[in-house]
Amino acid sequence: MSNMMSRVALAALATAFATEAMATEWNASLWGKRRAFTEHVEKLAELVAEKTNGEFTINVSYGGLSKNTENLDGISIGAFEMAQFCAGYHRDKNRAITVLELPFLGVENLDQEVAVSHAVYDHPAVAEEMAQWNAKMLMTSPMPQYNLVGTGEPRDELSEFEGMRVRATGGLGDAFAAVGAVPTSVTSSEAYQAMESGVVDTVAFAQHAHLSFGTINEADWWTANLNPGTVNCPVVVNIDAYEALSPEHREALDSSVPEAIDYYLANYGELLARWDTVLEEKGVNKVQISDETLAEFKSVADPIHAEWIETMSAQGMPAQELYDLVQKTLAEAKSGS
Incomplete structure (x- = not known):
């Protein structure tokens, strides 16, 4: 009897160990608070847990694991398994994807932004560069074209951009600098304080960020159609953690990416649909x-594009190939092919 009980106990213990061994728990480092920009990560975590019956869980942290500008560093040392970052925070660490932050690329909507981003993410040069940080591209965080909020009189002519202190990173900062503005790359979390204290006159964000970080509450005006470009913010995973996943868990993660992106697009679409109401409510x-002003502003983009290709080519990047890939993918997305 005691032998039988011992065998039962050992079997139960073995089952418990096996169950624990199968369980996978990841941490994802984001920042700010839950918002439209993070909904695909939240949805991904939900889908992965559902598909694995709770055996694979992703804990989403908003600033508790790392500063947003240090998320790629955290991935590289395995401090967490998943993270979101924006290319403009450290252009020297992710040079290849900065092609997606060039101003006036001609992207018209979020579906096109997803198409060009994922085409670039799939390029071998991107995989190779990200591998230096032990990072694997998982999905993009598609954002609409940025627009400005500002205080005082609206700046609706290019001459009024001269000396304008603007929160803008990456290629957007380059574009504003080219027309005489003074870009600063304070992080998104610092933008409201910079605007409130007068450190900057204007802030360039997508709609969700103007809401989430409160800059819309300081604004007197918003440019509806400047559309100079956007920033590119991938979600990456630690390569070692990804390769350590069981085939079932890896399939659950990979297969959930398109679903998470679709959910993100639908959710963001709702925000865009009520944006005019938001502006009206906040005065x-x-x-x-x-x-005429838009054409004048766009004319500064060509030299910036050419300079990016020249600079990155000199650093050994297939810059022209990456740039052409963006243009080809965008043309295909617009034609529906």
Whole structure:
């Protein structure tokens, strides 16, 4: 009897160990608070848990694991398994994907942004560069074209950008600098304070960020159609952690990416649909930039594109190939092919 009980106890213990061994728990480092920009990560965690019956869980942290500008470093040392970052935070660490932050690329909507981002992420040069940080691209965080909020009189002519202190990173900062503005790359979390204290006159964000980080609450006006570009913010995973996943867990993760992106797009679409109501509620003037001013601003982009290709090529990157890939993918997305 005691032998039988011992065998039962040992079997139960072995089952418990096996169950524990099968369980996978990841930490994902984000920042700010839960918002439209993070909904695909939240959805991914939900889907992965569902598909694995709770055996694979992803804990989403908003700033508790790392500063947003240090998330790639955290991935490289395995401090956490998943993270979101923006290319403009450290352009020297992720040079290849900065092609997606060039101003006036011509991206018109979020579906096109997903298409060009994932095409670039799949390029071998991107995989090779990210591998230096022990990082594997998982998915993008598609954002609409950025627009400005500002205080005082609206700046709707290019001459009024001269000396304008603007929170803008990456290629957007380059574009504003080219027309005489003074870009600063304070993080998104610091943008409201920078605007409130007068460190910057204007802030360039996508709609969700103007809401989430409160800059819309300081604004007198918003440019409805400047659309100079956007930033690119991938979600990456630690390569060692990814390769250590069981085939079932890896399949659950990979197969959930398209579903998570679709959910993100639907959720963001709802925000865009009520944006005019938000502006009205907060008393923010909607400013339309003239076609002439837009054409003038866009004319500064070509030299910036050419300079990016030249600089990155000199550093051994297949810059022209990456740039052409963006243009080809964008053309295909627009034609529906």
